[in-house]
Amino acid sequence: MAKVKTTFVCNECGGTSLKWEGKCPHCGSWNSLVESIESPSSTHRFAALAGASPVQNLADIEARELPRQPSGIAEFDRVLGGGLVPGAVVLIGGDPGIGKSTLLLQALVSLSHVVPVLYVTGEESAEQVALRARRLELETGKVSLLAEIRLDAIMATLADKKPAVAVIDSIQTLYSPDLSAAPGSVSQVRECAAQLTRLAKQTGITIVFIGHVTKEGALAGPRVLEHIVDSVLYFEGDSHSSFRLVRAIKNRFGAVNELGVFAMTDRGLKGVSNPSALFLSQHDQSVAGSCVMATQEGTRPLLVEIQALVDTAHAPNPRRLSVGLEGTRLAMLLAVLHRHAGVVTHDQDVFVNAVGGVKITEPAADLPVLLAILSSLHNRPLPKGLVAFGEVGLAGEIRPAPRGQERLKEAAKLGFSLAIIPKANAPRQPIEGLDVWPVDRIDAAITRLRDAAFS
Numbered sequence: 001m002a003k004v005k006t007t008f009v010c011n012e013c014g015g016t017s018l019k020w021e022g023k024c025p026h027c028g029s030w031n032s033l034v035e036s037i038e039s040p041s042s043t044h045r046f047a048a049l050a051g052a053s054p055v056q057n058l059a060d061i062e063a064r065e066l067p068r069q070p071s072g073i074a075e076f077d078r079v080l081g082g083g084l085v086p087g088a089v090v091l092i093g094g095d096p097g098i099g100k101s102t103l104l105l106q107a108l109v110s111l112s113h114v115v116p117v118l119y120v121t122g123e124e125s126a127e128q129v130a131l132r133a134r135r136l137e138l139e140t141g142k143v144s145l146l147a148e149i150r151l152d153a154i155m156a157t158l159a160d161k162k163p164a165v166a167v168i169d170s171i172q173t174l175y176s177p178d179l180s181a182a183p184g185s186v187s188q189v190r191e192c193a194a195q196l197t198r199l200a201k202q203t204g205i206t207i208v209f210i211g212h213v214t215k216e217g218a219l220a221g222p223r224v225l226e227h228i229v230d231s232v233l234y235f236e237g238d239s240h241s242s243f244r245l246v247r248a249i250k251n252r253f254g255a256v257n258e259l260g261v262f263a264m265t266d267r268g269l270k271g272v273s274n275p276s277a278l279f280l281s282q283h284d285q286s287v288a289g290s291c292v293m294a295t296q297e298g299t300r301p302l303l304v305e306i307q308a309l310v311d312t313a314h315a316p317n318p319r320r321l322s323v324g325l326e327g328t329r330l331a332m333l334l335a336v337l338h339r340h341a342g343v344v345t346h347d348q349d350v351f352v353n354a355v356g357g358v359k360i361t362e363p364a365a366d367l368p369v370l371l372a373i374l375s376s377l378h379n380r381p382l383p384k385g386l387v388a389f390g391e392v393g394l395a396g397e398i399r400p401a402p403r404g405q406e407r408l409k410e411a412a413k414l415g416f417s418l419a420i421i422p423k424a425n426a427p428r429q430p431i432e433g434l435d436v437w438p439v440d441r442i443d444a445a446i447t448r449l450r451d452a453a454f455s
Contacts, residue, residue, distance in 0.1 A: 008033040009187050013223065036181045066253065069164065069206070072110025075262055075271035076103065078300070079233060079246050081254015084111075084165060086204040088253060089197045091171075091226065092246075093211040093219040094235025099244055100210050103235075103262070103269050104167045105133060112142035115164035118157070122149040122173030136268045149183060151176040151192050155199055163205060168196065170210040171225070184212075190224055197228050226250065238357045243278055244269060245358065248298070258298030276303040276414060279356035289376030292387045292416065293368035294407035295360055301403070301410035303387065305355040306365065308372035313349045324354030325365055333392060337370055340396030341443045345377065364401035366392035367420065367445065374446060383452065385417035390425070396442050400424035408434060420445055 008017045010033055015026030017033060024032050068083030077083050080090070094100050101124075108117045121129050126147045133140045144161060148154055151174050158166060168174070174192040175183040182188070193209065200207045209229065211219045219226060226232050230252040237244040246260040261275035272278060280292065280303060289308045294301060306325075313319070320330045330352060337343045352369055354360050367390035375382050389407055391399040401407070404425030411419060412434040419436050426438035439445040 071107040075260035079260040084206045089229040090231045091209045091229040092233040109138045118144045118163040118166040165206045279304040286381035291368045291372040306368045308376045309351040310376040319349045322352040363391040364389045387411040387416045388420040390422040398422045
């Protein structure tokens with residue numbers, strides 16, 4: 001009888017160790033090693049999936065554009081790069097209750113009118129999925145449903161039914177009998193994802209994984225899970241708001257950082273055609289501390305309102321807090337404002353917020369943030385119809401932002417009349433209805449603003 005081999009697997013990184021240790025020798029996390037029993041086998045479980053491939057000359061390989069299958073949801077297709085690619089594996093993660101299962105069920109119902117689809121549920125029973133579909137009033141007559149968590153049964157069903165698109169809800173609930181670890185463990189998630197990915201590449205089935213996230217917001221399971229799949233999507237949004245954002249972090253068949261905007265209704269998720277309206281507050285009159293920024297999310301220009309509140313500090317250490325923006329840049333921007341524009345805020349609490357729950361990571365938000373802070377500090381509203389963007393350097397210079405023309409055209413389309421932008425982004429041809437102020441330094445931008453209407 002073969003000897004049973006015991007190993008210890010790290011829940012954080014998937015590394016293995018021959019003995020238990022308090023600290024993982026691979027990633028350094030504490031108390032993350034879990035005992036796992038490996039069953040010996042003369043034939044490796046991937047031997048049937050592996051195949052010899054001849055060496056080819058790269059120039060001799062015929063490259064062709066892969067056909068895409070639209071999901072029927074325009075915002076979802078935008079994030080995917082135009083639709084689902086045959087044989088692609090997509091991983092979508094998000095907080096519990098954010099709408100992942102709802103979105104994919106809606107997409108499968110739309111796809112079922114064109115191609116065969118399969119919904120594999122491991123977290124809910126078949127009755128629960130049917131109740132949700134009935135509540136959303138979806139036509140599910142052509143949607144095949146499988147309530148199963150055994151990997152071998154799921155792969156046999158995929159090979160038998162041969163659907164064009166399959167959804168696995170969720171990858172953390174599956175388990176392979178080849179491993180003794182519990183479902184959701186690092187080894188089980190890695191094993192199930194690898195075998196399903198190999199099956200998708202061999203058969204051309206598009207597989208969509210729904211993944212859990214940790215309390216920090218990252219996808220649960222081993223990091224290798226994100227490397228295995230072709231696309232990684234994150235479902236974002238405040239549970240107290242009806243709006244949801246789907247962002248592409250990785251996409252082998254399209255652009256990354258694409259953004260899809262949805263509104264949660266009683267009939268499910270609906271795409272928002274004009275997302276800029278969500279991130280702009282409707283003020284009856286101009287208010288101090290508000291500046292509109294023209295940002296770029298993938299190929300889509302968006303207008304987002306940046307709000308700032310500057311108040312006298314009542315503690316020895318003034319607070320600097322930002323929501324939806326990179327918090328580490330706020331202290332740097334305040335130092336630049338003091339050094340190169342003579343604006344003192346060392347005795348003030350500074351709070352900055354991006355309206356609508358959107359997260360802005362690009363440095364082009366520097367100039368709008370500083371203008372909003374200046375407006376709140378002096379309690380004077382900025383000129384009506386003002387939009388701005390630009391990165392501010394430590395020397396006080398204003399650096400250009402990519403795709404400046406698209407940002408300006410989006411602002412003009414929504415009725416904005418004044419734009420303060422980096423000098424390098426100045427348009428060669430005037431934009432109708434939009435007065436452009438190109439500036440190269442932060443002090444020059446503030447001086448021109450004060451001379452015009454901010455004095």
